[in-house]
Amino acid sequence: MCLALPVRVVELRDGDMAIVDLGGVRKEISLALVEDVAAGDYVILHVGYALTRLDPAEAERTLETFASAGLAAPAGA
């Protein structure tokens, strides 16, 4: 359900629109559902609309969690 993907905002346009880029492919989408998005930000795109901004720091943290999963044994396991 809800196919959505993280895309990079390349350029802001009038009327709450923006050009985004995913691996070299560009599309014009709407930013009307989000606020304070700047060029260079990543947003989650669904049916032509940005749903939310992606937090790069959290993304890094999540990746680190994956990496450490294999190493740490939790207490009481």
Added chain:
Amino acid sequence: MKRGFTRALDFRHGHVEMTHGSGGRAMAQLVEELFVACFDNEALRRLDDQAQVDVPPGRLVIATDSHVVSPLFFPGGDIGCLSVHGTINDVAMAGAQPLYLAASFILEEGLPLAELRRIVESMAQAARAAGVPVVTGDTKVVERGNGDGVFITTTGVGVVPQGVNVSGSRACPGDAVLVSGTMGDHGVAIMSLRENLSFGTTIESDTAALHGLVAAMLAAVPSVHCLRDPTRGGLATTLNELARQSGVGIVIGESRIPVRGEVNSACEFLGLDPLYVANEGKLVAICAAGEADALLAAMRDHPLGRDAAIIGEVIEDEHAFVQMDTAFGGRRVVDWLTGDQLPRIC
């Protein structure tokens, strides 16, 4: 020879009309001033209803294809060169040398003659570059609203030399499976233009005539088992066809399949799987395991095979499944396509 037409065709502002298909003077003019002029070969210039040609020794191969692509013009090509390449490739996939083409046109009333000429010139150029002339043809016109501008059917003939036996039923367990280059380019280039799905991309259709590549491959490995070009339905469909025809299974590795980054991205956007997206200038080859390296080298040596890769192998499997080891680490079935792949939201 006295020309019978009082006024030359107006390619700038003219349109296809019903009379162009009626068999009378208007049609004769269209044939002479457009088709014969562009394709320009001895057989056509005779203006017979058929072509008499010489055929070298060998088994005759014949293939036909109808082309109904919309839009007519797309990045990297158009319906014209597509129709030439497509049928040349069908003949070439038998290991045959393509010799001649026939082209029949169904034109929609109202199609601008400028567009028609652009298409025919593109066909002529493709045919010339491939060394395969269009020696005979036909034209009909349908009323406005009954066609996408133009439908083209091309039929090709060729000969297979002795000792070459390429067929979809010859894959054996242990064989190697190869592709000649990146997958999904053509389908993505087309979709980039379709209404409501447009996006900026540098992806071009890969439409190309593959008979030169095939000849180079057969020179290096005359005993190639299977050849097929993965057009509609993409690589996945072709592999399923071959598996079923040969009664074997196929296992491929996802990370071994060459796909351009932008094709991957475009497919992500639309929720499509590049394995099912059409190609028009690529082929799949299956050969004995011991010959795979030699075949790969021959492919990479050719301009149309620079990105060739070994992507998997044939196994015993009575269910004729095509399976894929995902880059992620799991294994999944790569099934037949269900209808057209449509972009999805969920």
Added chain:
Amino acid sequence: MKYIDEFRDGKLAQSLGAAITREAGSDRRYSFMEFCGGHTHAIARYGVTDLLPPTVRMIHGPGCPVCVLPIGRVDMAIEIARRPGVILATYGDTLRVPASGRLSLLKAKAQGADVRMVYSTQDALRLAEENPDREVVMFAIGFETTTPPTALAIKQAEARGLGNFLVFCNHVLTPSAISHILESPEVRDIGTVPIDGFVGPAHVSTIIGSRPYEFFAEEYQKPVVIAGFEPLDVMQAILMLVRQVNDGRCEVENEFTRAVSREGNVKAQALVAEVFELRREFEWRGLGTVPYSALRLKDRYAAFDAERRYALVDRQVADHKACDCGAILRGVRQPADCRLFGDACTPENPLGSCMVSSEGACAAHYTYGRFRSIRREAGVGSGVR
């Protein structure tokens, strides 16, 4: 592709798989439901099942708005499309859904109805602008992720005075569906289908936030972990669920922190609240009638409501008698258990909601996983479930 490829890394998958295996141990079995069809699809497409231990079983929930769309509603969409002068704009997903009388939107199009596939409600608005003499009806489907775009389109239509833009609203709500599944007698009957926890939907949660799930964790004592869309996200969420079960915790955890907050997208929520209101009940294919689970346009926006404009009447269309979707959606049965699976019911000819879209449990199993069942029957295979 940034933020995508890293979350599909095979090496990390191996170590996450090992961690899950280690922490799940061998003493007990775990059954988790991934509610969202996108997760079902990811699990199938990336072969995540191969990396899980046999003690961890994934149950595929109903989280696909196309799957749960009743046939009667598709019939209504076809009826709308056939009205003279109407352009029906629809997402690609619904085009092939079989409706009554062997019809589908695609077949209706072949018979002359003006059905156009769109990628976004923006495209539908544009169609309305470019065709002032036609009525453009947006066939709006989807969970909370897809609802704000529809709300926005209606507001924009109002602002631009587009009186020829209408919406046929079929938006449904996730929490209601989860409740309904948990309420069903089969699930409450301990021992039949224990669902030990939920993998919460990724993108629905970007809109509604993690807060709405706190109710389930408390009321039903089930852990919920909201997972991102990529296969590594799903595996990490499974690991977190295993840990919660082992610890005896029933919390809402968020694995998808890069896109989901507790509050969600407040702006989008407000927009939806402004335009839509709850229907008292709505039929979900395979689940029956679910109370307060769907939306319709408020009176203020009645002018844009296709159901009101065309005085459409909802009709109930029953599924095939032998269809097991109701049980499969609740995890009581598996696709291979259904008499019709793979035989009368295939992706080419889907008879029930689980087969209708590639997200459905049966479609996913048929497309990606049925070779496992066949191998099991034949006694062949690597021991993979």
